[in-house]
Amino acid sequence: MTRRRAALFVRIAVLAGLVALLEICCRTGIIDPLTVIPPSEMVASMVDHLGSGEFNESIVNTFSTIILAFALAVGLGTLAGALVHRSSRLRDVADPLLASYYSVPTFIFYPLLVALLGLGKAPLVVLGVLSAAPAVMISTLSGLDGVPPVLIKLARIHRLSAARTLWWIILPAALPRLFTGFKLALSYALIGVIAGEFILSGTGLGYAISFAYQSFDNRAMYGLMLFVLLVAIIANGILYVWEGRLARRRSAG
Amino acid sequence: MSDVSLETALSSGTSRRRIRAFDAAVMTVLMMALWQAVGSWTKGVAVSPPLPTLFYLFGLLRTSMFWDHAAATLTAFLMAFVLSALIGLLLGLIFGLRRFAGEVAEPILAGFYTIPKVTLYPVVLLIFGLGMSAKVAFGIMHGLVPMTLFTLGAVRNLPPVLIRTARVLRLSPARMMRWVLVPACLPDIVNGLRISFSLSLLGVLIGEMFSSQRGLGFLLVNGMAQNNVPLSTAVVTVIVVVAIAVNTLMLRIGRRRVARTGNK
Numbered sequence: 001m002t003r004r005r006a007a008l009f010v011r012i013a014v015l016a017g018l019v020a021l022l023e024i025c026c027r028t029g030i031i032d033p034l035t036v037i038p039p040s041e042m043v044a045s046m047v048d049h050l051g052s053g054e055f056n057e058s059i060v061n062t063f064s065t066i067i068l069a070f071a072l073a074v075g076l077g078t079l080a081g082a083l084v085h086r087s088s089r090l091r092d093v094a095d096p097l098l099a100s101y102y103s104v105p106t107f108i109f110y111p112l113l114v115a116l117l118g119l120g121k122a123p124l125v126v127l128g129v130l131s132a133a134p135a136v137m138i139s140t141l142s143g144l145d146g147v148p149p150v151l152i153k154l155a156r157i158h159r160l161s162a163a164r165t166l167w168w169i170i171l172p173a174a175l176p177r178l179f180t181g182f183k184l185a186l187s188y189a190l191i192g193v194i195a196g197e198f199i200l201s202g203t204g205l206g207y208a209i210s211f212a213y214q215s216f217d218n219r220a221m222y223g224l225m226l227f228v229l230l231v232a233i234i235a236n237g238i239l240y241v242w243e244g245r246l247a248r249r250r251s252a253g
Numbered sequence: 254m255s256d257v258s259l260e261t262a263l264s265s266g267t268s269r270r271r272i273r274a275f276d277a278a279v280m281t282v283l284m285m286a287l288w289q290a291v292g293s294w295t296k297g298v299a300v301s302p303p304l305p306t307l308f309y310l311f312g313l314l315r316t317s318m319f320w321d322h323a324a325a326t327l328t329a330f331l332m333a334f335v336l337s338a339l340i341g342l343l344l345g346l347i348f349g350l351r352r353f354a355g356e357v358a359e360p361i362l363a364g365f366y367t368i369p370k371v372t373l374y375p376v377v378l379l380i381f382g383l384g385m386s387a388k389v390a391f392g393i394m395h396g397l398v399p400m401t402l403f404t405l406g407a408v409r410n411l412p413p414v415l416i417r418t419a420r421v422l423r424l425s426p427a428r429m430m431r432w433v434l435v436p437a438c439l440p441d442i443v444n445g446l447r448i449s450f451s452l453s454l455l456g457v458l459i460g461e462m463f464s465s466q467r468g469l470g471f472l473l474v475n476g477m478a479q480n481n482v483p484l485s486t487a488v489v490t491v492i493v494v495v496a497i498a499v500n501t502l503m504l505r506i507g508r509r510r511v512a513r514t515g516n517k
Binding site: 015097108240 | 279291298300364370373374375448450454458459485486489492
């Protein structure tokens with residue numbers, strides 16, 4: 001425990017040192033302010049731009065797209081995983097597909113999706129689902145594989161109904177691995193949606209960043225960038241801590 | 254599979270394999286049919302159907318323009334991949350052996366792995382300027398972290414006796430790496446290489462799709478912008494086929510390694 005705390009402190013110190021170094025380099029002109037602005041300026045710009053409300057619409061747009069894609073990916077991925085798990089024949093077909101799925105840069109489908117569905121929310125949601133759902137599916141499969149057979153037998157001895165077996169036995173036993181899938185799904189959906197907005201879109205935070213870059217508005221660009229990264233880090237961090245708690249509770253109980 | 258007794262497994266081995274091949278064929282046909290359906294449903298506005306795409310692709314492969322772009326992507330990708338692999342391997346070994354440094358670094362790396370790195374691409378462009386080096390740098394940003402994390406995990410889970418033996422034999426760090434660490438971690442290293450391969454490819458392609466004049470990513474976006482649907486579909490097809498082929502190859506190598514060393 002103390003060791004973990006020590007690692008945490010050193011980690012914070014290292015990160016703080018890096019930020020301070022960047023600040024000093026920018027302030028003294030070692031790094032050209034046209035390339036990177038000092039971190040304190042980034043924070044100020046973020047606060048300014050968020051406070052002015054000019055990006056409220058983009059923020060709502062982006063995060064509603066991400067949440068929609070994430071929810072769809074979790075729903076579809078879990079369902080597909082559960083279905084494939086039931087049939088060993090489907091499993092034989094699906095396993096090699098899933099094994100090589102993430103080797104394909106899903107993102108290259110985005111221009112096709114835009115042509116197919118038009119510029120707007122739809123291609124972004126589909127892109128988010130395409131990049132996130134297979135991760136949920138893989139983790140559902142591995143979670144269901146990991147349910148000890150003795151628990152299923154226990155459920156059968158107690159003559160639990162299928163729904164109750166699912167709720168009381170399978171779900172709790174598979175939850176840690178499922179959760180890993182959800183965590184991945186969130187970051188993949190986030191990456192997919194923001195990348196899509198960045199490359200080809202007319203709304204959203206990704207678009208706002210690329211617009212600021214193209215109009216040489218470095219201050220706005222770094223402010224928005226910091227905001228997106230902070231939100232991503234905080235969202236992932238919450239899931240990371242939650243996952244650790246789940247795992248620890250399991251090993252303790 | 255585990256509750257099938259050995260006898261039935263042996264007798265049904267060939268028929269099972271036949272069923273598997275049949276299912277795989279059905280799956281392929283289904284996917285082609287889906288592709289065809291999307292193509293003809295949209296009347297070729299967004300996706301061109303499989304056969305025309307194939308014909309277009311054969312024509313495309315004979316043009317030098319295509320190979321110019323492919324060579325640009327390949328050069329950037331190879332540089333990004335090789336650098337990610339080497340630096341990642343080294344960092345992973347260091348962080349794996351120095352436990353405390355590893356504990357400090359791992360969450361930072363994992364955090365970096367999950368953020369949308371696209372938002373950082375303008376910074377890369379501002380630092381490196383438009384062109385090859387920016388693409389390579391962006392590819393490394395994607396490919397380096399998974400390689401490091403996989404190697405780190407492999408070294409950390411190594412039986413301590415191996416490292417102690419190396420210390421007893423007073424191997425130099427380089428020899429210890431060459432004769433103990435790398436062979437013992439090889440399956441995980443191959444896995445790391447596999448992930449790093451696809452992510453650095455993704456990084457390079459995204460780099461090319463955003464403000465670039467060369468490469469397959471540019472060709473894809475350009476095909477879209479010019480309404481040249483067969484071109485963009487053909488480029489996507491090439492990338493998907495190459496990515497899947499290399500991934501399958503690396504999976505095979507990884508499995509063979511596991512079978513040989515017998516660990517995990």
